[in-house]
Amino acid sequence: MLSLRVAIPAANTLIPTKTKPKPGLVVQTGWNQTDLFSSLPKRYDYKLQAATTGLTDGRASVEDKEVELPAGLSRELMPKHVAVIMDGNGRWARQRGLPTSAGHEAGVKSLREMVELCCQWGIQVLTVFAFSSENWIRPKVEVNFLLSLFERALESEMESFQRSGIRISVIGDSSKLPASLLSLINKVEETTKNNTRLQLIVAVSYSGKYDVVQACRSIVERAKDGQIQLADIDEGLIEQELETNCTEYPYPDLLIRTSGELRVSNFLLWQLAYTELFFTQELWPDFGKEEFVEALSSYQQRQRRFGGRHS
Amino acid sequence: MLVNEDDLQRIFSEWTSILRKCLFRVIRVGPIPSHLAIIMDGNPRYAKKKKLEEGTGHDAGAMALLYLLVYCYELGIKYVTAYAFSIHNFKRSREEVKKIMDLMMESVILLTRLSKFCSLRVHFAGNLQLLSTELRNAAKKLMENTAGNSNLVLTICVSYTCSDEILHAVEESSRERTDGAVVKLADIEKHMYMAVAPDPDIIIRTGGECRLSNFLLWQSSCCHLSSVYTVWPEFGVLHLVWVVMDFQHKYPYFARKKMKQFVSVP
Numbered sequence: 001m002l003s004l005r006v007a008i009p010a011a012n013t014l015i016p017t018k019t020k021p022k023p024g025l026v027v028q029t030g031w032n033q034t035d036l037f038s039s040l041p042k043r044y045d046y047k048l049q050a051a052t053t054g055l056t057d058g059r060a061s062v063e064d065k066e067v068e069l070p071a072g073l074s075r076e077l078m079p080k081h082v083a084v085i086m087d088g089n090g091r092w093a094r095q096r097g098l099p100t101s102a103g104h105e106a107g108v109k110s111l112r113e114m115v116e117l118c119c120q121w122g123i124q125v126l127t128v129f130a131f132s133s134e135n136w137i138r139p140k141v142e143v144n145f146l147l148s149l150f151e152r153a154l155e156s157e158m159e160s161f162q163r164s165g166i167r168i169s170v171i172g173d174s175s176k177l178p179a180s181l182l183s184l185i186n187k188v189e190e191t192t193k194n195n196t197r198l199q200l201i202v203a204v205s206y207s208g209k210y211d212v213v214q215a216c217r218s219i220v221e222r223a224k225d226g227q228i229q230l231a232d233i234d235e236g237l238i239e240q241e242l243e244t245n246c247t248e249y250p251y252p253d254l255l256i257r258t259s260g261e262l263r264v265s266n267f268l269l270w271q272l273a274y275t276e277l278f279f280t281q282e283l284w285p286d287f288g289k290e291e292f293v294e295a296l297s298s299y300q301q302r303q304r305r306f307g308g309r310h311s
Numbered sequence: 312m313l314v315n316e317d318d319l320q321r322i323f324s325e326w327t328s329i330l331r332k333c334l335f336r337v338i339r340v341g342p343i344p345s346h347l348a349i350i351m352d353g354n355p356r357y358a359k360k361k362k363l364e365e366g367t368g369h370d371a372g373a374m375a376l377l378y379l380l381v382y383c384y385e386l387g388i389k390y391v392t393a394y395a396f397s398i399h400n401f402k403r404s405r406e407e408v409k410k411i412m413d414l415m416m417e418s419v420i421l422l423t424r425l426s427k428f429c430s431l432r433v434h435f436a437g438n439l440q441l442l443s444t445e446l447r448n449a450a451k452k453l454m455e456n457t458a459g460n461s462n463l464v465l466t467i468c469v470s471y472t473c474s475d476e477i478l479h480a481v482e483e484s485s486r487e488r489t490d491g492a493v494v495k496l497a498d499i500e501k502h503m504y505m506a507v508a509p510d511p512d513i514i515i516r517t518g519g520e521c522r523l524s525n526f527l528l529w530q531s532s533c534c535h536l537s538s539v540y541t542v543w544p545e546f547g548v549l550h551l552v553w554v555v556m557d558f559q560h561k562y563p564y565f566a567r568k569k570m571k572q573f574v575s576v577p
Contacts, residue, residue: 219485230485234478264536269531274522304522307400307402
């Protein structure tokens, strides 16, 4: 690899430098949001509501309102939907001379912590990329371990999800999953379907392209059956057929990827149209409260234009 | 006129081009991406910074794209895709939209001349029905005239969003598959506006923002993302070299990925 050093002010802004969020940070909200968003595509209407009214839709419980946010974060600017690519478990384990399975178990602990923080800070939806359709080519031992880890985690956490008001949804190609896991997923989804505090969407055997292809297939079927005309096919119809139709907020506001890799890896391709991307060098088992605050702080400082122009 | 014949000659013949070619010779020791995609953000900020008239930032941006084409040609990058105008940009002020459309028209004329210097193929990706008839016809004519060229393929995404591109591909697949056969991934991909080029190796976004803004969402599934703080009109040779070296650092992962068989999506 070449190691030519040139002094160019071209730092890759995808990997942030380590700075602590400033206390009392003023976030720019100077522009007139109503004018900016007046002709947005329909799917972003809820963002206008969230931006102008804050969290007053009744979802936040009394407990949430009492939890103080870390310095520098504003509740009004909290993202409604956060997506995470949990990368780096294997590397974390190798660095410590542990087997890969230990890395994945440490990753589950990290996820538990993040779920709790999302509940406290008023984030409505958390989507995590647990297992990609491309991960099936990993060694069978690792794949079987991951699936069994997922099964064990679901079983052990089911009651705690119920108590905390967390709704679980699983998206992805379920045809390859073992029957025991499938039935457990159905059971957990059924049990937690009425919970409203946080929706945790776990992407297992998921691929963004597969999601669009299966949506297309459904639409073709419906057109064949005469339920819809070809002229009726629009972005809204595709959104309804995607696997993320299980949630009211299918579009992530913020995507976090750990371990320093700068790519999306076939995760939620359609849904990431206007998502703010945040990449961090930390490995997933090391991603904790401090790193999450950094990601949210970066998100809250960004100016989202959705193709428009602000004055 | 955006640029004249002398400017074009100068790009190829000044002494700086000798230095540049030497630098590129060194970089070419490592792997070079075959497809570079750019989100050209920051033109108005550039105009504000240089205290220029509003709208001239886009002129500077067009010049920067022209220079980048030359650099990519010299570096051996075969495909360049530039995000010129999104469907959602139509909601900007009428003056700005008109300014960009006029600039697009000038660029079509300029690209016709540039295509004679190197075998340049120009392709316009997007919903061209939303453009004026004059611009649409000029774009189609340029695409036809350069269809046989292959040294460098420039795709300009105008009136484009990836959602619209996927929607269009889904509509075409539905039209084709009324016989009842199952829709496959290949059916959707062949109807994409971007089917002329392979998936990008790098997507660069200038201006410091970290989002894709509905650009090549489908094609970016496994590509390296690079966000550069510099605004687009200031993006030059050294920035390009830095991005390519960053790509070379990550290249072993992408090479391994291409070697492995993906799990086929039926």
